[in-house]
Amino acid sequence: MNILLHPTYFPNIAHFVAIANAEKVMFEVDDNFLKQTYRNRTYIYGANGKLALNIPVVHTQKNRQKYRDVKIFNEENWQSNHWKSLLSAYSTSPFFEFYEDELQPLFKIKADYILDYNLKCFEVIFDCLQLDLKTSKTEVYEKNVENISDYRYLVQAKKEQIQPFDSYTQVFSDKHGFIPNLSILDLLFNEGPNALNYLENQTLTPQ
Template identity: 60%
Template sequence: MDCLIHPTYFPNLEHFAAIVNADSIYFEVCDNYQKQSFRNRTEIYGANGKLSLTVPVNYSQKNRQLYKDVKIANKDQWQLQHFKSLQSAYSMSPFFEHYIDDLRPLFEKQFEYILDLNLECFELLLDCLQVELTTYKTSIFEKEPKDKKDFRVLVKRNHQANALDYYTQVFTKKHGFIPNLSILDLLFNEGPNSELYLKRQPL
């Protein structure tokens, strides 16, 4: 199965399940940027429940821009804030120390474009998961793609995710199980079992 999908910031579990179950990945890079999506946002499990981490971007709804042309608003030390949020949320998780040094460079390197950040984020995650995939970038935008399974809808924040299997999270006893969070939530809690978990999930 060839999978057509948007590169997002630390993809959620349904998003990544589609990725690891694909034969090859086509990243949509020819679409118009849309606000209120997971292109520049991820959700983690903090001490008070679900917490959104948003990458600030320079974008105006009045002037349509291609996703690949949208620049990050590198101000207010957003990378440091995101890194500290991860430390606060997951320092007590079983595999935090195992992966955090591999992920740290993503929060220290300055990126100009949100697409470049998301693609490098994806490569780092593949290394952490020890998954090998063939990836491509689209060259044209197709509203109804041929010969590819279209998972671009997963980029929308209001998309209703499939039921996902339970796993133990850091604050489960406090707030219960929260499904379909960032792949980081699964990685820090399940470690090497993450790929097997993702392959079991319904698409």
């Protein structure tokens, strides 16, 4: 199966369920940037429950701005803050130290464009999952596509569907219960090398 989806910031489980069950992945890079999506947001499990990590972006006066042209607002010390949040949330998880050395550099490199940064995050997560997949990028935006499964709807953070994913043990699940469909980082830190097997055994509810 070939799939089309948006490269988002440390994508949620739904994105990676689609990816883990695909043969080829095409990234949508020719769309317009929209607010309230996972393009610059991910959710982790903090001590007080679901916690959003947002990448600040530079907004222009244009009504429409291409995703590929959106710059990160690096005047804010967001990378350091995000890493501190991950340390606070997952330092006691079973596999945090296992992936720490691969992931920490992502919070030190400086990227000008959010699309480029997200794609770099994908590369590292693919390595962590030991996922060897062929990827490509769109060359033009098409609203309707053929001969490919369109998972671009997963980018919506506000209209998110509840997916029937199996539960797994999370760091603070004794406090707040199981929180589904968080960032792939939550699954990695809690399930480690079993993460890919978990993803392959989940199914997505169609839109």
